[in-house]
Amino acid sequence: MASRIAVGIAGTGSYVPERVVKNAFFERLVDTSDEWIVQRTGIEERRFAADDQATSDLALEASKRALEAAGVKPEELDLIVLGTLTPDYLLPSTACLVQDRLGATHAGAFDVNAACTGFLTALHTGEAFIAAGRARRVLVIGAEKLTSFVDFTDRSSCVIFGDAAGAAVLTPLDECGQGEILRTTLGADGKGYDFIHMPGGGSRKPPTQETLEKREHFIRMRGRDVFRFAVTYMGEMVREMTEGYSPDEIALVVPHQVNKRIIEAALERLDIPPEKVVVNIEKYGNSSAATVPLALDEAVRAGRIEKGKLVVLVAFGAGLTWGGTLIRW
Numbered sequence: 001m002a003s004r005i006a007v008g009i010a011g012t013g014s015y016v017p018e019r020v021v022k023n024a025f026f027e028r029l030v031d032t033s034d035e036w037i038v039q040r041t042g043i044e045e046r047r048f049a050a051d052d053q054a055t056s057d058l059a060l061e062a063s064k065r066a067l068e069a070a071g072v073k074p075e076e077l078d079l080i081v082l083g084t085l086t087p088d089y090l091l092p093s094t095a096c097l098v099q100d101r102l103g104a105t106h107a108g109a110f111d112v113n114a115a116c117t118g119f120l121t122a123l124h125t126g127e128a129f130i131a132a133g134r135a136r137r138v139l140v141i142g143a144e145k146l147t148s149f150v151d152f153t154d155r156s157s158c159v160i161f162g163d164a165a166g167a168a169v170l171t172p173l174d175e176c177g178q179g180e181i182l183r184t185t186l187g188a189d190g191k192g193y194d195f196i197h198m199p200g201g202g203s204r205k206p207p208t209q210e211t212l213e214k215r216e217h218f219i220r221m222r223g224r225d226v227f228r229f230a231v232t233y234m235g236e237m238v239r240e241m242t243e244g245y246s247p248d249e250i251a252l253v254v255p256h257q258v259n260k261r262i263i264e265a266a267l268e269r270l271d272i273p274p275e276k277v278v279v280n281i282e283k284y285g286n287s288s289a290a291t292v293p294l295a296l297d298e299a300v301r302a303g304r305i306e307k308g309k310l311v312v313l314v315a316f317g318a319g320l321t322w323g324g325t326l327i328r329w
């Protein structure tokens with residue numbers, strides 16, 4: 001077997017829509033309060049995309065910023081992999097729309113649907129292509145316009161979601177000289193498919209008047225079950241990714257921004273100090289596949305990651321799915 005090519009992260013980028021929506025907005029829609037939302041989730045505000053913006057529009061902006069940071073031109077890309085659960089269309093893929101609008105004329109493009117684990121699934125796919133010598137420059141994206149699929153009559157789910165996008169450009173490590181991807185892992189357990197799902201609109205229940213009336217084309221969530229699953233798997237992923245390394249080497253943990261209480265509960269058990277954990281859920285809520293690349297990009301741009309130190313990415317979500325990545329920055 002040919003030897004594996006080491007892969008690095010050449011640049012990151014992110015984008016959030018301009019419209020800021022405070023918790024008070026939901027007090028007018030459902031029986032809730034700013035106090036409940038802040039206490040139970042840590043969220044103070046989130047971004048809503050404009051009516052004329054779709055997932056590909058958010059993805060495009062994040063991608064341009066990642067390409068600029070990486071110093072890579074769109075036509076140099078070999079592949080685009082986009083993680084989303086809120087594609088512009090069921091057909092074709094959102095990655096193809098981004099490919100066209102970027103002018104990535106030599107790139108293949110496809111979407112992956114692993115819900116909140118979408119960015120890590122895209123990242124691991126891109127890493128594998130480069131490691132195997134099948135591509136040299138890969139754009140990986142996590143992007144969501146969740147507000148198109150949120151049921152604004154369901155108080156337990158509508159308050160937590162926001163819209164955003166994040167991206168990263170991967171190249172062989174000898175080309176970019178930073179962000180070496182050391183470990184990756186992905187897992188799934190479809191027995192929990194209905195913890196978070198959209199019952200209608202797919203091939204099992206194509207859209208009908210009845211599915212619309214029953215609001216089955218919106219996200220349904222068993223929040224308490226997700227909470228338990230998330231605390232367990234976030235902890236497990238961090239432990240698996242950092243095994244064999246000393247805690248001093250770890251610069252940052254970038255977890256999926258699902259709920260501040262979930263992040264705190266999981267990381268408390270691992271004895272990771274709060275200053276090493278990236279939390280921005282108070283500003284953006286849960287933007288599913290976009291949370292990890294958005295938080296990573298903010299940390300990179302804020303200079304929070306010292307070169308040579310370790311960064312751990314962890315995510316989990318509908319499927320059920322989960323994943324972890326270890327990077328030497």
Ligand code: COA
Binds near residue numbers: 031156226
């Ligand atoms: N405002 C006020 N009360 C609310 C509320 C809201 N927005 N949402 C739920 N409640 C109520 C519930 O109805 C329940 O009332 P009851 O005791 O009278 O039945 C009570 O608050 C407690 O509900 P519970 O579901 O136990 O709350 P929680 O502390 O688990 O918080 C979530 C709910 C949804 C915030 C939390 O479970 C969570 O973050 N889960 C994971 C999120 C998720 O699924 N993300 C998507 C995939 S990553």
